[in-house]
Amino acid sequence: xxxxxxxxxxxxxxxxxxxxxxxxxxxxxxxxxxxxxxxxxxxxxxxxxxxxxxxxxxxxxxxxxxxxxxxxxxxxxxxxxxxxxxxxxxxxxxxxxxxxxxxxxxxxxxxxxxxxxxxxxxxxxxxxxxxxxxxxxxxxxxxxxxxxxxxxxxxxxxxxxxxxxxxxxxxxxxxxxxxxxxxxxxxxxxxxxxxxxxxxxxxxxxxxxxxxxxxxxxxxxxxxxxxxxxxxxxxxxxxxxxxxxxxxxxxxxxxxxxxxxxxxxxxxxxxxxxxxxxxxxxxxxxxxxxxxxxxxxxxxxxxxxxxxxxxxxxxxxxxxxxxxxxxxxxxxxxxxxxxxxxxxx
Numbered sequence: 001x002x003x004x005x006x007x008x009x010x011x012x013x014x015x016x017x018x019x020x021x022x023x024x025x026x027x028x029x030x031x032x033x034x035x036x037x038x039x040x041x042x043x044x045x046x047x048x049x050x051x052x053x054x055x056x057x058x059x060x061x062x063x064x065x066x067x068x069x070x071x072x073x074x075x076x077x078x079x080x081x082x083x084x085x086x087x088x089x090x091x092x093x094x095x096x097x098x099x100x101x102x103x104x105x106x107x108x109x110x111x112x113x114x115x116x117x118x119x120x121x122x123x124x125x126x127x128x129x130x131x132x133x134x135x136x137x138x139x140x141x142x143x144x145x146x147x148x149x150x151x152x153x154x155x156x157x158x159x160x161x162x163x164x165x166x167x168x169x170x171x172x173x174x175x176x177x178x179x180x181x182x183x184x185x186x187x188x189x190x191x192x193x194x195x196x197x198x199x200x201x202x203x204x205x206x207x208x209x210x211x212x213x214x215x216x217x218x219x220x221x222x223x224x225x226x227x228x229x230x231x232x233x234x235x236x237x238x239x240x241x242x243x244x245x246x247x248x249x250x251x252x253x254x255x256x257x258x259x260x261x262x263x264x265x266x267x268x269x270x271x272x273x274x275x276x277x278x279x280x281x282x283x284x285x286x287x288x289x290x291x292x293x294x295x296x297x298x299x300x301x302x303x304x305x306x307x308x309x310x311x312x313x314x315x316x317x318x319x320x321x322x323x324x325x326x327x328x329x330x331x332x333x334x335x336x337x338x339x340x341x342x343x344x345x
Contacts, residue, residue: 004045006034019308053264100303105157107297111256142166147198150205195222207234226253235261
């Protein structure tokens with residue numbers, strides 16, 4: 001099997017080369033993302049391996065099919081960047097459904113605590129021998145209410161952590177997990193109730209037509225004044241312009257973003273010596289109550305090992321003509337069925 005690996009970073013290359021010692025596949029690591037401009041690099045390969053910001057649209061899939069590519073192996077859980085209608089009957093698509101839910105849940109809490117207790121500001125101050133405390137006041141997490149949208153594996157781990165702080169948990173999910181609710185001690189409710197009563201809102205749902213811009217001007221208007229919003233899911237779960245208006249009006253007190261709806265041009269790259277031309281992103285970076293990280297929630301040693309081992313095993317299953325454990329369902333795509341099992345419709 002010949003694998004074309006796009007959007008390669010040093011940590012990707014290191015970990016995949018280690019795990020590939022078991023499989024002995026021929027892997028070519030390409031630095032560019034997969035796009036209509038770079039898709040020609042995949043000519044002659046059996047599999048392309050892509051990440052969250054690679055473009056897998058109609059044109060790209062058409063070219064991959066023309067080149068004889070038989071599988072797209074996503075080394076991530078999300079797959080909203082794939083045109084399934086075009087890929088159907090052309091090639092298999094697999095993913096890594098759960099590389100480390102602990103990594104993302106823990107990073108979510110890191111964003112919450114950093115924003116609340118302003119440790120990033122305190123660090124910069126003390127580096128300059130400034131030991132004043134003005135402007136660093138936070139709040140007790142204890143007895144506050146966290147609203148969790150989406151209750152999959154990551155969210156359930158997050159709920160366990162937040163319960164440890166003594167927080168009350170409200171959750172929304174179109175497919176409620178009542179066993180988890182009873183076992184972890186949280187309450188399912190409707191979105192309006194969650195918005196109204198939550199001090200902190202954290203997003204852990206997939207990006208679908210139904211969830212795109214689930215955080216918008218209307219939903220923000222229903223929230224508590226000074227609410228904290230955390231997004232470690234997908235950027236387009238939040239309408240960024242509406243988020244900015246909420247920040248300007250002080251309706252939103254804090255925003256922690258590990259993802260951004262137009263992140264593909266900037267995230268994972270170094271633009272420190274240039275001017276950011278994305279006015280919306282540049283505006284977000286001016287707010288002292290906004291903390292942005294560059295889609296790094298997944299980035300732990302454990303997660304990287306799980307990504308590499310699962311991705312290569314997905315390819316091995318295909319190579320051996322076995323059932324594909326992590327194949328994405330073409331029929332239901334973003335429904336709960338495609339996340340845990342094959343579609344039965």
